[in-house]
Amino acid sequence: MSVIETDNLTKRYGRSLAVDGISFTVERGQAFGFLGPNGSGKTTTIGMLLGIINPTAGEIRLFGLTGRRGLHQARQRIGATLEAPNFYPYLSGLDNLRIVANVKGATRKDIDETLEIVRLRDRARDRYQTYSLGMKQRLAIAATILADPELIILDEPANGLDPEGMREIREIIGTLADRGKTIFLSSHLLWEVERTCTHVAIIKKGRIVRHGSVREITSGNTTVEIRGGDVDTLHAVASDYPAAVRTVRSGDAVVVELADDDTAALNAFIAGRGIYLSHLAPRPRSLEDAFMELTGAATAPTFGGAQ
């Protein structure tokens, strides 16, 4: 059963098209990653799903329900945070959760259990404004999972966190995924998404450029990492190799994407140019590789040579 379905969803701000007719589906039990560069339309799309941004056109169906009343009913089965945690700064974490619990129909016992999950029980009576960023994010997750929602939507849950905070958030998301919750995760941290999600959609300039399982998206040509001699010379030689689809410098190594899987021929070609490799190893294609390729993100390593 589809938990989220969008059909030709569009949002226009004046002349600017923030979301350009996107259509995608999230099935029950999926951990779905929603990826895209900054300003690609991720948060606007999530805002429309959650009913806080009015779509210009298109249709949203949540849990099979549509229309104003149907979507409101469906949204009661969702727990979500959008961008930064949004709470009343002068209230305690506990009072903030009470407000959420009153709306969701959750009990005090639910609040206590949730505080336990996000490890905030000891600081629950402190004012929200005294919390660290990590604690604020954990409180946001607590509010999200309160009353055991069927669908959890998290927009950049690890934003601004230190490695320890990120690890905590990753563990919580992992626990939720293990419980069989449907998770819709928007994040810049591609390796996090790759570890957590089963399916992804990649959005660029308001359009979905790829949509499918992580395995489908990361499958592709054989990629190898090679080392030997001067890296610039090696990069230039590898770029001349006829079966090289793309080459990229990566530290003291060069990563070569091949049109075939004949690594011996690559080795022989480079040796023929007077360079003897000290290292040649296959490198699995990561979600980050796929993301960079599909979005041409500025943060990507610059591919050259045979590109």
Place this chain on the structure above:
Amino acid sequence: MIRAMVLNEWIKLRRRPAFLVTLFTFVALLGLMFGEAFVREIQSGEGRFSLPGSWDDILTEPAPLTLLFSAAILILLVTSEFAWRTARQNVIDGMSREQWFAAKLLLVPVIAILFVAAQAGIGGTLAALATDLRAADSALVGQHDLHALAGLTLSALGMAALAFCFAFVVRGPGPAIALFFLYIGVIEQLVLTTLLRRWDALAPAVRYLPSRVFFTLIEDTQYYPEAVARAVAAAEKAGRAAPVFPDTGALMTAAAIYTVVLVGVAYLVYRNRDL
């Protein structure tokens, strides 16, 4: 959901420093105003601050403060929900947009009535303490007093609705308060009044501009014949024409209509904008 809405507004309100400080300041100002009259009355025993005669002063003198304090705090309470993005979070958490609007709308009568009750309660209590109740030969609250209280309440509701509308249109606490005071102090009093007076046919409409209606409704001349007589005598003494006072019933109707229209405008603005 109504129970949840009321509970949540109560949790937010009772711990909100801005609300508590505003209410405390308002009560302190009332205490100073009525306290001084009370002390004078205790010392002199002249009956100038006693019931039922002092309801006129109690209900009308501090009323502009009541209107402005309640409007300012209402703007703060609504706009902070946009500034902290808790408005969008409340909707994300499961309220419909209409329910969230209704929850904020609850604040209009609550704040208006709370501030009016503080004014009437503190003034009335101190005046009652200064009155020899055993010697009182008439009811402690008269018909005119009840009319004045109704007018004050309606006026506070109307001003709160005006503030509510500004809060939804502007959304930022500082700009909303600044624009609200700019509107009632400059735009309506000077600009609109000047413009309307240029056309004879529109000149009578000046007295029915929103804040003019709300402020006229808290004047004692709308309810107390003695106040009207004093105003007429003062005009005669100054050599001016006798003042004409607008019909109180028409003003109350206008105030009620404005209250509904302003809330309606706030809703339309809210509905058509993203959170």
